[in-house]
Amino acid sequence: MNESSTFDPGTLTPGARRILDTAAELFYENGITAVGVDLIAARSGVTKRTLYNRFGSKDTLVASYLSERDRRWRALVMRYVDARTAAAERLLAPFEALREWSSQNPRGCAFINALAELPEPGHPAHRIALEEKRWLRDLFARSAGRAGAEHPGELAARLFCLHEGALAMQATAPGLDGAHIATGLAHDVVRAAV
Amino acid sequence: MNESSTFDPGTLTPGARRILDTAAELFYENGITAVGVDLIAARSGVTKRTLYNRFGSKDTLVASYLSERDRRWRALVMRYVDARTAAAERLLAPFEALREWSSQNPRGCAFINALAELPEPGHPAHRIALEEKRWLRDLFARSAGRAGAEHPGELAARLFCLHEGALAMQATAPGLDGAHIATGLAHDVVRAAV
DNA sequence: TTCTTCGTATACTGACCTGTGAAGTCCTTC
DNA sequence: GAAGGACTTCACAGGTCAGTATACGAAGAA
Numbered sequence: 342m343n344e345s346s347t348f349d350p351g352t353l354t355p356g357a358r359r360i361l362d363t364a365a366e367l368f369y370e371n372g373i374t375a376v377g378v379d380l381i382a383a384r385s386g387v388t389k390r391t392l393y394n395r396f397g398s399k400d401t402l403v404a405s406y407l408s409e410r411d412r413r414w415r416a417l418v419m420r421y422v423d424a425r426t427a428a429a430e431r432l433l434a435p436f437e438a439l440r441e442w443s444s445q446n447p448r449g450c451a452f453i454n455a456l457a458e459l460p461e462p463g464h465p466a467h468r469i470a471l472e473e474k475r476w477l478r479d480l481f482a483r484s485a486g487r488a489g490a491e492h493p494g495e496l497a498a499r500l501f502c503l504h505e506g507a508l509a510m511q512a513t514a515p516g517l518d519g520a521h522i523a524t525g526l527a528h529d530v531v532r533a534a535v
Numbered sequence: 536m537n538e539s540s541t542f543d544p545g546t547l548t549p550g551a552r553r554i555l556d557t558a559a560e561l562f563y564e565n566g567i568t569a570v571g572v573d574l575i576a577a578r579s580g581v582t583k584r585t586l587y588n589r590f591g592s593k594d595t596l597v598a599s600y601l602s603e604r605d606r607r608w609r610a611l612v613m614r615y616v617d618a619r620t621a622a623a624e625r626l627l628a629p630f631e632a633l634r635e636w637s638s639q640n641p642r643g644c645a646f647i648n649a650l651a652e653l654p655e656p657g658h659p660a661h662r663i664a665l666e667e668k669r670w671l672r673d674l675f676a677r678s679a680g681r682a683g684a685e686h687p688g689e690l691a692a693r694l695f696c697l698h699e700g701a702l703a704m705q706a707t708a709p710g711l712d713g714a715h716i717a718t719g720l721a722h723d724v725v726r727a728a729v
Numbered sequence: 730t731t732c733t734t735c736g737t738a739t740a741c742t743g744a745c746c747t748g749t750g751a752a753g754t755c756c757t758t759c
Numbered sequence: 760g761a762a763g764g765a766c767t768t769c770a771c772a773g774g775t776c777a778g779t780a781t782a783c784g785a786a787g788a789a
Contacts, residue, residue: 354765372652374568377746391766393748454651456706458566460642474707495716502716505707506700512650513668513699522689522696529727530720548735571776583778585736593777 357395359385365406369451373403373458373466403455404465410451411473417442418480428488432500432531435477436524439507443520450508477501488535496534503527551589553579559600563645567597567652567660597649598659604645605667611636612674622682623729626694629671630718633701637714644702671695682729690728697721 353361363385367376378399382389396402421434448454452470459466481497490496503523510519547555557579561570572593576583590596615628642648646664653660675691684690697717704713 356766370654372568372654374566374652378748379746388767388769389748390750390768394766399747448654449651450703453647453703453707457643457648457651458568460564460566471707471709478708498711498716499720501708501711502700502704502713502720503696504700505703505713506696506698506717509644509647509699509703510696513647513665514672514695515665517692517695519696519699522692523700526693526696526720526724529724533723550736572778573775582737582739584738584780587778588735 354395356385356387356391360387360392360395360402361405361409364402365409368403368406369446369448369454373455378402400465403459404469407451407455407466407469407473411469414438414442414473415476418477422480422484428484429531429535432481432484432488432535433524433527435480435500435504436507436520436527439504440520440524443507443511447511449512453505453508454512474501477504485534488531490534492534496530499530499534500527503530548589550579550581550585554581554586554589554596555599555603558596559603562597562600563640563642563648567649572596594659597653598663601645601649601660601663601667605663608632608636608667609670612671616674616678622678623725626675626678626682626725626729627718627721629674629694629698630701630714630721633698634714634718637701637705641705643705647699647702648706668695671698679728682725684728686728690724693724693728694721697724 360381364376364381367381367384378389378392381402382392385392392402396405418435418438421438422431425431425434452473455466455470461467478497478501481500482493485493485496485500503526507519507523510517510522554575558570558575561575561578572583572586575596576586579586586596590599612629612632615632616625619625619628646667649660649664655661672691672695675694676687679687679690679694697720701713701717704711704716
């Protein structure tokens with residue numbers, strides 16, 4: 342089997358694939374702690390034994406869930422970034438990705454939610470969530486540098502702040518379109534900084 | 536006893552006061568679902584029977600925890616707002632409050648965390664968290680109107696987005712000072728809008 | 730004195746939690 | 760036809776969860 346903490350999604354058995362899809366939906370909709378492995382196994386049409394044979398522990402399953410989400414999110418962002426050529430537009434591309442992502446994920450950011458539920462820094466899910474956020478910050482910083490910003494680090498931090506605000510607003514202001522508001526702000530910030 | 540879902544902190548018995556203080560610390564540090572009533576009772580130096588005699592259920596205790604936090608946060612914000620006279624400064628005052636609050640609450644926003652853990656809209660804690668956020672948005676909207684913004688609603692939404700971004704960053708970017716970054720952005724946004 | 734309030738102590742319920750053991754079936758591949 | 764991976768069945772361990780039952784003690788107020 343696989344002793345690492347996450348899994349290459351191409352090597353998953355059909356049962357493991359169903360388990361991970363089911364877990365992803367249940368974790369995102371109901372929270373990680375609130376969902377037990379019995380429910381995941383039952384909804385996947387699989388026994389609990391199979392779940393443990395494939396994933397080893399609930400923590401590993403949680404980590405796999407976040408890891409796969411991370412992979413999809415990065416791919417989406419890079420698709421938007423690579424579709425642009427102008428440096429300023431590449432800097433703003435993650436906000437276009439965010440608008441698409443938010444419309445399909447109404448329960449907010451899975452990584453923010455996971456960090457809220459699993460505060461122990463040693464938890465694998467905690468590490469994965471922080472790495473995802475760091476990746477985006479670094480992407481902003483590289484793009485800001487290439488766009489010729491006078492203070493790339495500060496511009497990146499500002500854009501990251503707007504990004505996080507949009508995600509948090511999905512949970513705290515369900516009636517407002519946080520991604521739309523943050524995108525407008527991001528345009529102003531970039532226009533002022535480059 | 537008290538059949539309502541929360542409590543007037545002035546009428547708490549000494550035991551109830553200790554329970555609520557202990558619960559607040561444990562919930563904030565470790566998450567709500569992760570903390571059991573047995574631990575809260577033991578740490579408060581109180582039996583579980585007393586906890587249930589005072590609060591009736593864990594859900595009510597959670598609601599009381601958030602309710603008291605909400606009360607303290609609103610008082611802090613209004614202290615900063617009332618210390619200012621110029622309309623633009625009153626509009627920005629919540630960001631000053633946020634900087635003080637953030638420095639004392641490193642685990643991020645208890646309301647965002649609670650919404651992540653308790654997604655059911657019917658949960659009393661869910662309702663309290665949403666009301667807290669709505670209160671701040673309304674405060675921004677009133678202040679924006681008095682400051683003479685051309686689009687008070689949009690300005691309020693933008694400031695709220697920055698506020699939420701700062702709070703989310705406490706969890707997702709532990710090394711950065713989200714409140715500082717958001718405050719800088721807020722100044723620029725207000726300067727451009729009024 | 731009697732009643733109420735606030736608290737103690739201990740034991741308990743029934744459900745749920747993550748995780749394991751042991752044995753056996755199905756299916757593909759070599 | 761042998762081997763091995765994927766999966767099943769089912770029982771069970773060892774704990775923790777929220778919440779309850781019962782009985783008692785101390786203090787203040789009427």
